[in-house]
Amino acid sequence: MVDGGSGQLSGTCIIFVNHNLLKILHKFRKRCPMTKKQNIQHSDNNQQYNEIEHTLFCDSLENQYKQAKKDGLFEVLKVLELDKKHSDRKLVLAIDYFKKKNGIIEKDAPIDFLTEREKRIVNQDGKFRPDLYCMLLSTKFSEAIQNKSAFIQHSSKYSFGS
Numbered sequence: 010m011v012d013g014g015s016g017q018l019s020g021t022c023i024i025f026v027n028h029n030l031l032k033i034l035h036k037f038r039k040r041c042p043m044t045k046k047q048n049i050q051h052s053d054n055n056q057q058y059n060e061i062e063h064t065l066f067c068d069s070l071e072n073q074y075k076q077a078k079k080d081g082l083f084e085v086l087k088v089l090e091l092d093k094k095h096s097d098r099k100l101v102l103a104i105d106y107f108k109k110k111n112g113i114i115e116k117d118a119p120i121d122f123l124t125e126r127e128k129r130i131v132n133q134d135g136k137f138r139p140d141l142y143c144m145l146l147s148t149k150f151s152e153a154i155q156n157k158s159a160f161i162q163h164s165s166k167y168s169f170g171s
Contacts (some may be wrong), residue, residue: 060126067130067141071146074140082147083112092160097122100153103146114139122149 077083087108091101099122116137120128125143131138153159165169 062127064130064133067127067145070144071138071141074144074165077144077147083107083143086150087112091163092162096159097153100149100159104150107146112143112144118142121145125126 018047046138054159086104091104093101102119107114108116116132118137118139120131120142123131123145131142131145154161
């Protein structure tokens with residue numbers, strides 16, 4: 010599936026990756042201990058409790074990083090090309106940074122695609138958490154594809170207008 014010596018994936022592989030992207034991303038989202046429904050149910054609770062709960066959720070998500078990397082989740086982010094014209098600009102900037110840095114995330118990574126709470130947790134106590142950043146990026150990518158705020162170029166199923 011890699012073109013002769015160039016290190017580039019062939020068109021067949023891209024199509025395969027496009028159709029299996031959400032399956033891979035959903036696999037990791039299912040491992041998360043808190044569902045969206047649970048998150049919404051807790052939104053009326055004490056703010057401090059919610060902050061602790063969300064921090065624990067992010068800690069759990071961060072702990073899945075090594076397995077996600079081993080399973081090739083982040084390779085998918087490197088290979089797919091977002092439709093920059095029709096996709097969420099903040100997410101496009103973050104994915105482009107991820108690709109440019111070959112997945113090596115540093116504290117200068119774009120964080121505008123994150124919620125204010127996630128920004129605080131990613132930069133907890135002044136320490137940047139690159140593993141959590143990568144996991145949140147992959148989660149946001151999956152959600153954006155599902156809610157049609159991001160589109161994959163050269164995909165019959167996940168492109169703009171499909």
